[in-house]
Amino acid sequence: MTPQDRDLLYGVLKEQSGLVLTGDKDYLLESRLMPIARRHGLASVGELVAKMRLPGSTGVKSEVVEAMTTNESFFFRDKLPFLNFTETMMPEILKTRAATKRLRIWCSAASTGQEPYSLAICLKEMSERLAGWKIEILGTDISPEVLEKAKTGLYSQFEVQRGLPINMLVDYFTQVGDMWQIDSAIRAMVNYREFNLLDGFSALGKFDIVFCRNVLIYFDQPTKSQVLDRIAAQMDPQSYLVLGAAETIIGLSDKYKSVSGKRGLYEIASAGPAVGASNIDRPVFAARPAMSGAA
Ligand SMILES: C[S@@+](CC[C@H](N)C(=O)[O-])C[C@H]1O[C@@H](n2cnc3c(N)ncnc32)[C@H](O)[C@@H]1O
Incomplete structure (x- = not known):
């Protein structure tokens, strides 16, 4: 070379x-x-x-x-984000969205599906409190290959051993040959879509919770800032952003504030409706060919 x-x-x-x-x-x-x-x-x-x-x-x-691209993922990765999801974010969401009973979650680098399925399992476990709620989990990734695997919900013994509590394996998976398949009811809770974080977000709509974990680490500082600011533009006040253990907003975006005592958890900084609005549809990145185009 x-x-x-x-x-x-x-x-x-x-x-x-x-x-x-x-x-x-x-x-x-x-x-x-x-x-x-x-x-x-x-x-x-x-x-x-x-x-x-x-x-x-x-x-x-x-x-x-x-x-x-590095596609490594596992169920309940780092544990804390999922604890924060059930113990901090969801109780707040249940209060602040009580009138609409709508919740949209975006896993913006979903890889092979373990992250969105971990959230779906958390929601299933609290389903009594979610009666009448309309909940959408969108899992996106630049890689069509990982999304295909995510959609099948099929994982090896090694993959289910990484992070997944045994009771959840028993409750939500079925053995298929030497693989484990997550139940269709959990699979049905997640929609997958090929999507590049460098592209415009506005067509995705607004989200209440965004998981953007272990992808910003691969970008340079200006790209991290632009992605973070554009995610903020897709979030209303009292919405949450969750980053990976090695990622931060510090020095990159002023659109968020840390949730006190909750490492890796952020909420929109201003209660005003115009948070990040000026960035909506801002053509930050030059037009690029679609990822899945044929040669
Ligand atoms: C290390 S995985 C993280 C998976 C999961 N969020 C987690 O923390 O376990 C990073 C994922 O980001 C995806 N990715 C990389 N660049 C991307 C981009 N520009 N837009 C969308 N996804 C991207 C990769 O395909 C990969 O699946």
Whole structure:
């Protein structure tokens, strides 16, 4: 791989997904991209990059972006966000949305579905208090491949052993061969949609709770700020943002304030209706080809 090849790969990744690679990541590029090169009958990552330079290479670029994203997820990851969900956010939401009985939750980097399904299980466990409520969980991700897996709700023994309490495995999963499938009632609580966080959010509508966990870490500072501000524009007052354990709003967005004593939990800073409104539909990022376009 030449320095020019590396520059092209870094540029495509940044432009199409926000992923910023720095320093010498050749080992990572080689290990993740060689399988794609082989699939296309090419002998090296250099040849793959040459193909990416050709007109009509949208599909192969999408494959490259998909291969370079980190999709790791597990049920009830870090525990605290889900404790905060049931013990802090939901009691408040039950009060503040009592008149409309509507709740919209967005898992904005849903990966293979463990995060939205963990929330769906939490909601199922409190279903007595949610009678008459209309609740939507939207799980989005840039990668169509992970969303396909999320939709099937099929997980290996290893995946269900990571974070999922045994009683929940018994209550909400069925063994299918050597895999475990989450019950259709839980699957039906989540809608999945391919969506890039660099794209405009306004068509998604407003949300009461946004989980944006373990994705901002891959972006540079300006991209983190823009994504955070644009998420705020999709939230009404008394709505919550949940970030990953290694992520923060500090120094990135003034649209939120920390919820006292609740690490990684934020709410919209101003009670005014115009929070982030000026950002709605702001064309922050240049138009890019759709991720799933064919080559
Ligand atoms: C490490 S996983 C996080 C999954 C889950 N939120 C969690 O914390 O367990 C990061 C996910 O972000 C997705 N992703 C990366 N860049 C993205 C972008 N620009 N738009 C939407 N999703 C993106 C990846 O495809 C991947 O599934």
